[in-house]
Amino acid sequence: MSKVRAIRSDGEATRNRILEAAGELFATSGYAETTSKAIAERAEVDLASINYHFASRNGLYQAVLAEAHTQLVSLADLKALADSELSASDKLMKLFEHLVQRSQGERSWSIRVLARELPAPTSHLKVLLQTEVLPKIRVIRQILADITGIPIDDPALTRCLISVAAPCGMLLVGKRGVPGPLNDVLHMPGQVVARHLHVFALAGLEAIRCDYADRGIKTKPRVTRRK
Template sequence: MRPRKTDRTASKPRRAAKRPPARAAAREDGAQTRQQLLEVAGRVFAERGYVYATSKEICERANANIAAVNYHFGGKDGLYAAVLEEAHARLVSIDIVTEITQSAASGADKLRLLLRKIVGEVAKRDEGAWELRVLSRELMAPTSLMDNMMKNQVMPKARLVTGMIGDILGVPPTHPAVSRSTVSIVGPCLFMLIASPEWQKKIFPALLVDTDSLIDHMVAFALGGLQSIAAQLRGASRK
């Protein structure tokens, strides 16, 4: 008789399912804790301001260890600096500003897209977005912790926007008329950011009734001014 064949595979021990490496899991948990701290800190800083906010309250509300702020941000100052940078990035990201200003659209369309994004975000203040309230507080009572936000958010975006406005005016972005025009266009956005929704409604009750109409008006007003300045610059260059 032939020997009976055995099922060798049945005798092999089953391999246990692979578990994610402990380090990878720890990194994921750490990233989640950091993001949770950032979100909660944004709300606390928006409510209380930098001076009266404490790491203890932030950690308690984030269900995090009291040492987590020091571990992830180096302390309250580092956390606040990170919150400022995150708030500015959420208002309008560098990627969006780059996409708009470097597109093949006309100068007028670029300006319209940019204002639509900024004004649309500012108009959300009634929904309780902490990002705008944090930026508003910082603009009204500046701290010494704006450096990262200025370096990584404000300055790169400013270079892109002044380049766009310089193209509309037909002059280099370093021309004084570009700086003056940029301030004239950004100024109304800063007013909407700094002034509380309650005060805006008291002073200008119809301001945010129709956001689309407001954006169209701001674009038309800005383009009218830019066209006038461009004509003056062309006239001066002929003399």
């Protein structure tokens, strides 16, 4: 049994080494310019190892995108936040704090890969959406639904999601060092930026909730802090 575990451990270590090497190269040069040979050389493995663990360069790139998104925010962490005793408003604040911290921290390959992919998406983005993004969006939609009282599948909540998420996306994919307001924000204290996003988002969500009420559209009771 110990021999089997050792083989599995070695295989997992090799897979992780390939994933890290590919992530760094994709982040630096992009998918189109990164060859399997270059990845194998950086990871110190043969080409057969890439095919064994990821089936192809396409499979490897999809795995890199999935890992990058997990490093940005994992589904497990989001679910833990959603299931916590915090109010829905505080949950949103925690999410903003996390994303702002990731945007202002050291630009790891995971952030740089996503920054390359999202503005100019490849066909692989569809796989990422299905496997990583959509399950996380469902959790965030629930938080927004709890704040607004708008049903989770209502198109209005989709618009709310875009309005709340777009500023975070800009912070994450924006290039540093380029003069302009985005660069200025990236150099502001993270807590200040997170609080601004939170206050701004809550004001917008409240306005949408009131608009629903003014038009006679029924909403569910808003979720408050659990006892």
